Amino acid sequence: MSTLDRSSSASTFGSGLAGALKALAEEASVLVQALLSPGKIIGEVEEMRALQTRADRIEASDPARAAVLRWHASRVGLR
Numbered sequence: 410m411s412t413l414d415r416s417s418s419a420s421t422f423g424s425g426l427a428g429a430l431k432a433l434a435e436e437a438s439v440l441v442q443a444l445l446s447p448g449k450i451i452g453e454v455e456e457m458r459a460l461q462t463r464a465d466r467i468e469a470s471d472p473a474r475a476a477v478l479r480w481h482a483s484r485v486g487l488r
Contacts, residue, residue, distance in 0.1 A: 453486045460485070 443450050460482035464475040 450486075457482045457485045 460478045464478035464482070467478075468475040
């Protein structure tokens with residue numbers, strides 16, 4: 410392995426480690442926010458469940474609308 414290959418390999422590892430540490434810090438931040446405000450999480454879960462229940466109720470008569478409701482349910486909390 411040439412020196413250039415070794416240095417680019419080490420650089421990739423370093424940036425990969427930095428990326429992993431950044432992702433870990435972001436996840437920890439989200440966890441702390443969730444623990445400090447559980448009402449927000451509970452509200453989002455209730456909203457998702459209501460959308461899924463509506464989708465289940467209309468699935469037979471309007472499958473396209475049910476799919477849209479499920480799509481919206483999957484995006485709750487991302488806004």
